[in-house]
Amino acid sequence: xxxLSTTLxxxxxxxxxxxxxxxxxxxxxxxxxxxxxxxxTFSFKGTTKDPRFGNPTPxxxxxxxxxxxxxxxxxxxxxxxxxxxxxxxAKVFRKKVMANVSGFSVADYxxxxxxxxxEEQVGxxxxxxxxxxxxxxxxxxxxxxxxxxxxxRAVKKVTRKPVIMKLSPNVTDITAxxxxxxxxxxxxxxxxxxxxxxxxxxxxxxxxxxxxxxxxSGPAVFPVALRMVWQTARAVRIPVIGMGGITTAxxxxxMMMAGAVACEVGAANLVDPCxxxxxxxxxxxxxxxxxxxxxxxxxxx
Amino acid sequence: xxxxxxxxxxxSPLTSAVYRLDLRGAEEMQRPGQFINIRLAGHFLRRPISxxxxxxxxxxxxxxxxxxxxxxxxxxxxGETLDVLTGLGNGYDLGKxxxxxxxxxxxxxxxxxxxxxxxxxxxxxxxxxxxxxxxREEVFGEAEFRELGCEVTVTxxxxxxxxxxxxxxxxxxxxxxxxTCGPEPMLRAxxxxxNTSGQFSFEERMGCGxxxxxxxxxxxxxxxxxxxxxxxxxxxxxxxxxx
Numbered sequence: 001x002x003x004l005s006t007t008l009x010x011x012x013x014x015x016x017x018x019x020x021x022x023x024x025x026x027x028x029x030x031x032x033x034x035x036x037x038x039x040x041t042f043s044f045k046g047t048t049k050d051p052r053f054g055n056p057t058p059x060x061x062x063x064x065x066x067x068x069x070x071x072x073x074x075x076x077x078x079x080x081x082x083x084x085x086x087x088x089x090a091k092v093f094r095k096k097v098m099a100n101v102s103g104f105s106v107a108d109y110x111x112x113x114x115x116x117x118x119e120e121q122v123g124x125x126x127x128x129x130x131x132x133x134x135x136x137x138x139x140x141x142x143x144x145x146x147x148x149x150x151x152x153r154a155v156k157k158v159t160r161k162p163v164i165m166k167l168s169p170n171v172t173d174i175t176a177x178x179x180x181x182x183x184x185x186x187x188x189x190x191x192x193x194x195x196x197x198x199x200x201x202x203x204x205x206x207x208x209x210x211x212x213x214x215x216x217s218g219p220a221v222f223p224v225a226l227r228m229v230w231q232t233a234r235a236v237r238i239p240v241i242g243m244g245g246i247t248t249a250x251x252x253x254x255m256m257m258a259g260a261v262a263c264e265v266g267a268a269n270l271v272d273p274c275x276x277x278x279x280x281x282x283x284x285x286x287x288x289x290x291x292x293x294x295x296x297x298x299x300x301x
Numbered sequence: 302x303x304x305x306x307x308x309x310x311x312x313s314p315l316t317s318a319v320y321r322l323d324l325r326g327a328e329e330m331q332r333p334g335q336f337i338n339i340r341l342a343g344h345f346l347r348r349p350i351s352x353x354x355x356x357x358x359x360x361x362x363x364x365x366x367x368x369x370x371x372x373x374x375x376x377x378x379x380g381e382t383l384d385v386l387t388g389l390g391n392g393y394d395l396g397k398x399x400x401x402x403x404x405x406x407x408x409x410x411x412x413x414x415x416x417x418x419x420x421x422x423x424x425x426x427x428x429x430x431x432x433x434x435x436x437r438e439e440v441f442g443e444a445e446f447r448e449l450g451c452e453v454t455v456t457x458x459x460x461x462x463x464x465x466x467x468x469x470x471x472x473x474x475x476x477x478x479x480x481t482c483g484p485e486p487m488l489r490a491x492x493x494x495x496n497t498s499g500q501f502s503f504e505e506r507m508g509c510g511x512x513x514x515x516x517x518x519x520x521x522x523x524x525x526x527x528x529x530x531x532x533x534x535x536x537x538x539x540x541x542x543x544x
Contacts, residue, residue, distance in 0.1 A: 025513050066345050
């Protein structure tokens with residue numbers, strides 16, 4: 001085991017750096033920038049049972065130290081992901097990939113997860129519960145402990161792979177949702193997804209995003225994410241993956257000190273395509289600076 | 302696609318809002334219609350700007366100051382450096398030009414047509430360029446396209462310079478193919494007014510500029526495309542206009 005290695009739900013990672021879903025496509029296109037085998041793993045583009053075009057454009061706005069996106073889960077659907085994207089990935093990535101799944105009904109989640117459970121390349125299922133529940137009045141699954149637990153149970157029923165529930169930060173008490181997922185059988189928790197936000201164009205007096213609202217990410221959200229990871233890591237016994245505004249090796253250390261066993265890096269990939277490689281390369285020097293021999297010593301349990 | 306640090310050789314205004322930025326240190330040759338994505342201190346997202354010209358390691362872009370980012374860029378000085386992603390997007394396809402190609406540019410849609418004109422002229426093709434602007438004070442590029450040996454017509458919407466009207470009011474009678482870039486209303490007008498095939502370069506708000514975020518997706522007759530990756534140039538026949 002190296003200084004950077006960590007274990008994520010039974011699978012050894014060379015390092016804790018994981019490009020986050022929605023910022024890394026299906027991985028293979030990033031092989032043009034660097035050898036992506038240096039990553040711990042990565043979480044692929046949020047995949048749904050059926051193909052989705054997503055929201056109208058503009059889908060992107062900028063804010064101080066961050067960005068706002070309203071892409072709307074554009075993806076080719078789980079069948080095409082398995083048929084076309086995973087074989088392309090296999091040519092350039094020899095590690096297990098984290099499959100990120102979204103849905104708009106409990107049955108959607110289960111259907112997509114059941115298909116991905118069959119894939120040897122998939123090491124973990126990361127279930128994004130920030131989507132609106134079309135059968136539940138459009139409220140996000142992730143804002144209601146009962147709905148979050150229902151999705152968790154449905155997914156656990158169809159897979160033997162570790163299930164990581166990815167939480168929305170747009171809630172009053174993140175620990176209530178985390179505990180509900182844990183009790184329903186989740187193997188791990190990842191957080192935070194984006195915070196809801198918006199911008200208005202002063203010239204047109206209209207919202208910048210066609211969807212009006214979107215998800216804020218980038219360094220602006222790091223302190224919020226850190227706080228929620230700290231709270232969640234102390235509220236559940238299952239492993240927690242921290243994400244939200246990480247751009248440096250120091251951010252990774254801070255997130256692990258808050259209780260994360262691994263870290264996802266999102267928006268940084270969109271500004272600096274080599275961000276994750278740079279963070280991994282910078283980690284040993286940052287650890288030396290703070291007297292950390294092995295990342296495993298930062299685990300809170 | 303490459304991430305490089307480029308050094309500012311010069312950065313000066315051509316009009317009250319359009320600047321010419323010459324950068325040194327480019328490592329890869331840009332194709333006409335491609336763009337670069339510039340990182341600016343204090344701004345999270347990069348600024349995508351189309352390539353105007355390249356001569357060896359000197360890469361030139363023309364940009365308009367439209368917000369805090371480009372205004373900050375306009376204050377940068379010779380010798381300062383920029384973190385730039387180069388070689389982005391799919392450029393114009395020169396192979397379809399035919400015997401007498403037509404270039405139609407509007408405002409800051411003019412710059413990407415310059416490198417295209419240069420390469421078409423290098424193939425000894427007769428090139429007609431119609432450059433459209435709102436008003437006399439905004440006109441740029443006329444002399445540069447003439448120097449390449451292009452037949453140039455300038456239009457202004459208010460008639461203060463050149464032909465009064467839009468680029469579509471100054472179309473030549475005969476052309477084999479066209480290449481265009483400009484604001485969307487102009488592109489729609491060009492789509493209706495032209496009688497040959499052609500290629501359109503589109504603009505969209507981008508997250509990354511290299512295909513990762515799906516921020517600039519559009520629907521086309523040949524499927525979903527990313528303006529930053531499969532675009533920004535689309536063929537006339539594949540365009541689906543959004544309502």
